[in-house]
Amino acid sequence: MKQIEGEDYGEINNNNQSIDVLVKTRYKQLVEKGSYEIGVDPNINPDLPPTWFDKQRFIRSQKTAEKYSLSLKFASFCGLLLGIQIPTFLEPLLVTGHHENVAKLFKRYLETSIKVSSWYTSDPFDESSASYKSLRVVRSMHKSIYKLMNNLTDRQSGRDRLWVSQFQMALTQAGFFGLLILYSKDCGAHGITDDELEDIIYLWRVLGYLNGIQDKYNLCSGGLKETQAYLLHINKQFIEPQINPIPAHPYPIGHQVAQGISDAFRPMQPNIRYHVYLTYWYNIIGIPLPPTFDLTWFHQILLVLMKFTFQKLLGFRLIYNFLNWRTKQRLIWAEKNCSQIEKRLADQYNDKLFKPSSCPFSVTLDSLTHHVVTPHEIDNQQLDDNHNDPLLKSK
Numbered sequence: 001m002k003q004i005e006g007e008d009y010g011e012i013n014n015n016n017q018s019i020d021v022l023v024k025t026r027y028k029q030l031v032e033k034g035s036y037e038i039g040v041d042p043n044i045n046p047d048l049p050p051t052w053f054d055k056q057r058f059i060r061s062q063k064t065a066e067k068y069s070l071s072l073k074f075a076s077f078c079g080l081l082l083g084i085q086i087p088t089f090l091e092p093l094l095v096t097g098h099h100e101n102v103a104k105l106f107k108r109y110l111e112t113s114i115k116v117s118s119w120y121t122s123d124p125f126d127e128s129s130a131s132y133k134s135l136r137v138v139r140s141m142h143k144s145i146y147k148l149m150n151n152l153t154d155r156q157s158g159r160d161r162l163w164v165s166q167f168q169m170a171l172t173q174a175g176f177f178g179l180l181i182l183y184s185k186d187c188g189a190h191g192i193t194d195d196e197l198e199d200i201i202y203l204w205r206v207l208g209y210l211n212g213i214q215d216k217y218n219l220c221s222g223g224l225k226e227t228q229a230y231l232l233h234i235n236k237q238f239i240e241p242q243i244n245p246i247p248a249h250p251y252p253i254g255h256q257v258a259q260g261i262s263d264a265f266r267p268m269q270p271n272i273r274y275h276v277y278l279t280y281w282y283n284i285i286g287i288p289l290p291p292t293f294d295l296t297w298f299h300q301i302l303l304v305l306m307k308f309t310f311q312k313l314l315g316f317r318l319i320y321n322f323l324n325w326r327t328k329q330r331l332i333w334a335e336k337n338c339s340q341i342e343k344r345l346a347d348q349y350n351d352k353l354f355k356p357s358s359c360p361f362s363v364t365l366d367s368l369t370h371h372v373v374t375p376h377e378i379d380n381q382q383l384d385d386n387h388n389d390p391l392l393k394s395k
């Protein structure tokens with residue numbers, strides 16, 4: 001089994017284990033221990049590279065990310081549309097108010113895109129770089145939301161499953177690059193080699209570390225085969241059951257916010273339609289869609305165009321480079337015209353407001369291994385004073 005040099009799996013390092021057993025053990029450890037530990041680990045000093053850091057390899061990984069930048073951006077965007085449908089990720093975001101409407105979603109995810117792009121291009125250990133600065137801003141945002149959510153629900157590190165835990169950080173990490181590693185051709189990265197995929201994993205291993213993820217929980221601590229198996233396992237165990245719309249979406253607000261993000265990015269990418277993107281990915285992943293999820297003829301044309309572009313056209317490097325360049329130009333344009341776009345979106349979608357479907361603290365994290373209870377279900381079970389969460393302070 002090929003593995004990245006110098007990894008530290010803590011208790012689970014055993015090269016004799018099959019990949020299957022290894023990823024199950026890693027996931028079990030992440031759920032059973034990582035969900036009790038603070039997401040931004042205070043023992044990680046982002047000024048100091050980890051012992052396994054290899055500067056040349058990191059630079060090479062950034063070059064690979066640059067070469068496949070269009071595919072990486074597409075994978076992150078689509079990973080976001082899938083992950084945001086899940087309460088464990090969306091509830092903290094709804095609490096800060098930055099996800100309240102389509103205009104705010106545009107600003108929030110434009111900022112995210114700018115920050116993450118800087119992580120792909122500049123030196124995170126150089127104090128004057130954009131990457132160094134934005135990583136500190138993001139770490140402090142995560143520390144604040146950790147404090148807010150866990151104080152309000154009286155959760156303590158080591159005693160309770162936490163909001164913004166190591167578990168949630170590692171799964172969010174997957175959202176940024178997972179689809180590219182599992183379905184590279186569907187992301188348009190046709191010629192990408194195994195070594196280049198390992199570069200993307202290495203890059204995110206370093207970025208995971210800098211965001212405060214411990215090595216033993218870092219999703220990218222293994223080689224390509226192991227990471228692919230781990231990502232598939234996480235999808236089957238955690239993601240798919242929570243985004244399956246049959247018989248009904250388990251968390252409707254998640255669906256609405258994902259649609260809101262698609263609407264928010266249409267000024268930058270006019271072909272984005274939520275139903276089309278969802279159909280594209282649900283067909284690839286193998287999640288059934290309900291018969292009511294009908295595409296209009298216009299959507300069907302967009303779906304054919306999308307398949308043709310990503311699964312065929314982007315196989316031509318010249319076309320890839322052109323679309324890569326155009327996507328970057330659009331990002332620069334959006335940054336320059338951010339306020340006007342925001343204003344336009346605010347007028348256009350003034351009737352869309354995203355609020356938690358009930359008390360944001362009513363999502364219990366206590367049954368994480370099997371199933372996350374959503375506000376939707378809790379509503380149906382008639383809430384008690386503590387909103388069904390024994391750790392929630394009764395007001």
Ligand code: HEM
Nearest residue numbers: 089092093096098108111112115141145168169172173211
């Ligand atoms: C490796 C994992 C993660 C990465 C790379 C990441 C990335 C980011 C980035 C780039 C920002 C800055 C956005 C901006 O400038 O507006 C941000 C902010 C934020 N993130 Fe994360 N994030 C991760 C995990 C999480 C998790 C697990 C949660 C909670 C479940 C979370 C919740 C937030 C919140 C609440 C903000 C503040 C902005 C807002 O209210 O939307 N993040 N994150």
